[in-house]
Amino acid sequence: MPEGTQYWCDAASTGELPLPDRGMEFGDGLFETLLCVDGKLLFPERHQVRLEQGFHQLGFNGPAPDLEALVSPATEAIAQSTAAVLRLTLTRSAGLRGYAPGDGTAHRCVLRLTPLNHDPLSEPVPLSLGVAGIRLAHQPALAGIKHLNRLEQVLAAGEREDSGFDELLMLDMQGVPIATTAANIFIREGKTLSTPELAMCGIAGTRRALILEEWADTAGFRVQSCPLSLDSIREADEVFVCNSVIGVRSVTQFLDRVLNDHSAAAAIRQCYLAAVAS
Numbered sequence: 275m276p277e278g279t280q281y282w283c284d285a286a287s288t289g290e291l292p293l294p295d296r297g298m299e300f301g302d303g304l305f306e307t308l309l310c311v312d313g314k315l316l317f318p319e320r321h322q323v324r325l326e327q328g329f330h331q332l333g334f335n336g337p338a339p340d341l342e343a344l345v346s347p348a349t350e351a352i353a354q355s356t357a358a359v360l361r362l363t364l365t366r367s368a369g370l371r372g373y374a375p376g377d378g379t380a381h382r383c384v385l386r387l388t389p390l391n392h393d394p395l396s397e398p399v400p401l402s403l404g405v406a407g408i409r410l411a412h413q414p415a416l417a418g419i420k421h422l423n424r425l426e427q428v429l430a431a432g433e434r435e436d437s438g439f440d441e442l443l444m445l446d447m448q449g450v451p452i453a454t455t456a457a458n459i460f461i462r463e464g465k466t467l468s469t470p471e472l473a474m475c476g477i478a479g480t481r482r483a484l485i486l487e488e489w490a491d492t493a494g495f496r497v498q499s500c501p502l503s504l505d506s507i508r509e510a511d512e513v514f515v516c517n518s519v520i521g522v523r524s525v526t527q528f529l530d531r532v533l534n535d536h537s538a539a540a541a542i543r544q545c546y547l548a549a550v551a552s
């Protein structure tokens with residue numbers, strides 16, 4: 275883990291995880307990845323909305339999570355960070371042995387603050403995109419939320435290491451493009467931006483939501499979430515990806531096709547930077 279990484283568990287500064295932990299045992303939990311720039315967490319309100327959605331979608335009991343309260347143990351460290359990634363992990367409290375979630379209302383919160391050694395707001399180098407062999411399973415009860423069951427992404431990231439590509443696009447069981455191993459994807463066809471709908475699988479990213487709800491319109495594009503195909507990506511005028519750490523990153527190669535037009539990503543990135551600065 276990068277030097278300077280700090281951990282907290284249930285508000286205590288520690289690198290140890292009390293056992294039992296249902297997140298470690300069953301992936302029974304959620305996580306959020308927040309970018310910290312110049313002592314400020316970006317778009318916390320968007321992460322709050324998704325955390326609450328996951329909390330309710332998994333049937334956690336008790337009051338909805340308060341992101342600001344959950345990250346409060348790291349407030350001082352965040353304030354001193356020029357650039358860092360805060361990972362918040364929320365797991366269901368341990369009950370009796372076994373899968374049954376019980377009715378525990380107390381939940382465990384683990385924070386990890388990892389310093390970045392680059393400016394995360396600088397323009398990212400465009401990336402090359404391949405296609406992963408591992409497919410995303412359909413599970414509408416878990417679609418869209420950032421739950422802890424990430425083995426598909428782990429296996430795809432393992433494929434990526436030997437792929438010769440910077441990133442890999444992940445398809446569902448029917449071969450429909452969903453997202454990359456760690457980001458949402460958009461294509462541009464003329465003045466329309468499209469991103470995969472995530473009714474059956476995938477993570478509804480915070481930057482994806484901002485593009486859908488605000489930045490595409492501001493940048494002068496129509497935008498939709500809809501089923502994409504590999505051909506639609508192959509034939510697109512432009513492709514870009516987004517997540518909470520990289521912001522908006524252009525795709526300069528998809529499989530064997532070179533993409534030279536990055537104008538929409540540049541316009542969306544300007545909206546992103548303006549929102550960060552506001």
Ligand SMILES: C=C(O[C@@H]1C=C(C(=O)O)C=C[C@H]1N)C(=O)O
Pocket residue numbers: 306307361456457517518519
């Ligand atoms: C896996 C985490 O977060 C996801 C992965 C990345 C990444 O690999 O860059 C960035 C944001 C998330 N999509 C995590 O542990 O926070």
